[in-house]
Amino acid sequence: MKRVYINSMASISSQKTFENTEFLDTIIEYSEPVIFAHDPDYKQYIAPAAARRMAKGIKMGVVASKIAMDEAKIETVDAIITGTGMGCMIDSEKFVSAIIDNNEQYLTPTSFIQSTHNTVAGQIALGMECKAYNFTYVHSAISFESALLDAKMQLENDEAKNILVGGVEELGEHTTKVHKAINHIKPTSVSLSEMLKSNTQGAVFSEGANFFVVSNEKLQNCYAELIAVETFNTLQKEKVSETIESFLQQNNVQLADIDLVVLGNNGDVDFDGFYNQLSDAIFKNTQQVYYKHLVGENNTVSAFGVWLASKMLKTQTIPEIVKINDTNLSEIKTILCYNQYRGQNHSFVLLKKC
Amino acid sequence: MNKGVAITGMGIISAIGNNVAENYDALINEKKGITRVDNIETIQRDEIMVGEIKHINAELIAQLNLPPENNYSRTAMLGVIAAKEAINSAHITNIKKYKTGIVSGTSVGGMDMTEKYYYEYLTEKEPQKYIESHHAGDSTQKIAEQLGIEESLVTTISTACSSAANAIMLGARLIKSGKLDRVVVGGADCLSKFTINGFKTLMILSDTYNTPFDENRKGLNLGEAAAYLVLESDKVVKAENKKVLAYVKGYGNANDAFHQTASSENGDGATLAMEKALKVANLKPSDIDYINVHGTATGNNDLSEGRAILRIFGNEMPEFSSTKAYTGHTLAAAGAIEAVYSILALQHNVIFPNLNFKTPMKEFSMIPQTKLKKKELKTVLSNSLGFGGNCSTVIFSKEA
Amino acid sequence: MSELKEELKAKIIEQLNLEDVSVAEIADDDPLFGDGLGLDSIDALELIVMLDKDYGIRLSDPKEGRKIFESVEVMASYIEEHRTK
Secondary structure, eight states: OOOOOEEEEEEEEESSSSSTTOSOOOOOOOOOOOOOOOOGGGGTTSSSHHHOOOHHHHHHHHHHHHHHOOOOOOOOSEEEEOOOOOOHHHHHHHHHHHHTTTTSSSSHEEEHHHHHHTTHHHHHHHHEEEEEEEEEEEGGGHHHHHHHHHHHHHHTTOOEEEEEEEEEEEHHHHHHHHHHHHTOOOOSSSOGGGGGGGBBSSOOOOOOOEEEEEEEEOTTTEEEEEEEEEEEEEEGGGGHHHHHHHHHTTTOOOOGGOOOOEEEOOBTTTTTHHHHHHHTTTTTTSEEEEOOOOOOBBBTHHHHHHEEEEEHHHOOOOOOGBBBOOOOOOOOEEEEEEEETTEEEEEEEEEEOO | OOOOOEEEEEEETTBBBBSSSHHHHHHTTTTOOOOOSSSSSOOGGGOEEOOOOHHHHHHHHHHHTTTTTOOOHHHHHHHHHHHHHHHHHHSOOOGGOOOOOEEEEEESTTTTHHHHTHHHHHHOSSSGGGGGGGGGGGHHHHHHHHHHSSSSSSSOOBBBHHHHHHHHHHHHHHHHSSSSEEEEEEEOOOOHHHHHHHHHHTTTTTTSOOOTTTTTOOOEEOOOOEEEEEEEHHHHHHHOOOOOOOOEEEEEEEEEESSSSSSOOTTTHHHHHHHHHHHHOOGGGOOEEEEEEEOOOOOHHHHHHHHHHHHHHHEEEEEEEEOOOHHOBOOGHHHHHHHHHHHHHHHHHOOOOTTHHHHHHHOOOOOOSOEEEEEEEEOEEEEEEGGEEEEEEEEEEEEE | HHHHHHHHHHHHHTTOTTTTTOOGGGGGTSSSTTSSSSSHHHHHHHHHHHHHHHHHOSSHHHHHHHHTTHHHHHHHHHHOOOHOO
8 A cells, every 4th residue: 555645735714824935924813703715816826717707716726726736846636636515605605596586587507507516626627637537525524534535545556646635615695694593603703812712602614725735656845644534424522532542543553642633623612622622631741733713614624724734744833823732842743633513524634744 | 456346235216216126117117207397386397397206395204204393405305215225225234233334426415495495594493404404415414314324434425417426436445445344325416496497597408308319309307316325345245145236346537627517529538437447347348238328318418428438339339328318317316326227237137228219319320229128238337427527437247 | 789789798798707808809790709709608608698688589599699699790780680678
């Protein structure tokens, strides 16, 4: 079995992350419970003729994939695999509301076409004329991890050399309102530093795109080695610790080997307990970091967690703003990322320094 | 690497039957399920025909014995019905005995409820329970729950009309790589105003019975369906002394990278998908005994797919037919229901007719099988081609 | 007629999101598809809806659109002849 490496990456998030030379050097403060992406100049990357039908999510996906491809210095890949929990919300909303508002009359095809979940992966393929394997996973909070697992299997078996993997999510106005109505979004504004202590239900909703070139050949400036990915549709709170331990064991890693853990805390009083029980027990003496206070919550934001972990492994630095505790870690060799959403769809991603 | 993955169970619900036996009966007796739409109120009613499952939601809820406060979309209910039949047919009584996962394809997901309660969600408490059923993964999550699959790999693929074929593909790879011992694979999609009007804007819906591979084809009929297969590792098959229905022998996915909705003129993507599948199966084109074509009966699909098939098979063309004239195009579920039909073809050594065909297309001389035909079948190739240039091929075989 | 042509140009730009094109840049006889404005089959479907909604002309076969949408000139004269609103 071949080893799998993260050779390059790109992140469009609510922070200034699309320039790979930076690493959370300046932080954008937010206090609203819905936060948008800090956009690159899309026109710099996409020709007007191609961009004219693209909703935000497609633009973010296409541009993030371009930045990642450029960094890996490759023109094409052997597979394009994306994850998106909600798909292209903006066009879906446009088409549904047009059906209702116009009583099924005078509907136009563009928003219907763009509402298809695999639009982003399709447009990336179209843009680089890539006729390779093209998959899109749409399973809530593990959409990205499903894509990553698929890529990993193909690379391990040498069915592919380079694979573009990414997660993308866009905010839709109506969907946001609807999720507010059922308290999945925080009721009031909350500042970044206060998010974990907010003691309220719901999360800060966001959008973004995180793309990676993963390969079974290590580039010199590689970010990380991808050791394992595993997902669980259900997992009782009491069973998270033992499941982590058996996951590590299967991958010949001891709990003590974990230098740093990337946790998916989003400040939802009902569900942060999944993480806090780990911070208080098995990872009590481990360096803990979190990120959703910077980039919010969305179905593929765990890809930002992987981005953060990979960046820390490569640069061997931990930005102060992401630290939950401080263990004066001298070297970061092994990182575990753990995420879940509303108690379901749990994922573990294990990364090592390369 | 070339050994097939065992299929030990299957289940289906479509416009031509509520289970595998009913579907088979309809297929061999040429009973199509295409009618006007009854369960959805739409102004397009007189302009389209559909492959609709006639049970209303209340009947499905009763059949599944769901509590009144349930928040199942129609996609989820159809999925649960087909998945349960698949588990029963694989004689699985203890789902937890082996590491079991599920991979499902859907494109509509919970859109049927979203379009019904879109604005009510903001003001009415009662329908708000469906907000969480909107996302595509919800139906899969519910099927897993109904089957008792916990703490396992449960995921969803949405690549438009090739979704279920791709779910079968991933499932086969999960078994081969040893990640799972057993996996339920397939897809589900219900009819919705969203897809009816969406395809209407593309002007590819026929106002009468769809006629795959016919010169005068007028477009597709949308359908709704769900179908699942149970794939099991050799270890489980041996330990449980399982009867194997057929094998997933080969699979391939490629992208046409040509246009957002249309297929390329020469079917590059479909050609590549078939080539890859043959390679994984270690088979030559001449080893294929029957092709269950995608054959949606749109002008573009049948021409592009036909050319791709000619590129692969040339003068050694086996019998081929599209079963879309029976069921309509069931979108994300199509690859799964046609997988069930391919397995039935292998089991019964029979080729199902391509109904409604009259006139060969002028671009080539491909003539589908139009009458039920008995033939010893060892391998069946099934194509699923979708939006975003997504092209998939799965090859099923009698022998591993 | 020339008023209709200007109206059509503005509508084409708006409907098809041609951000980088102005009304003045579209000549009456510029081909809309292929080498001209570079429109494609999805745009043709958008224009078919526009014909229906704004001028009361219903096309049932998208192939008919291809001839009508050859240029703004051709489009305008077709609309003049067939419009019901």
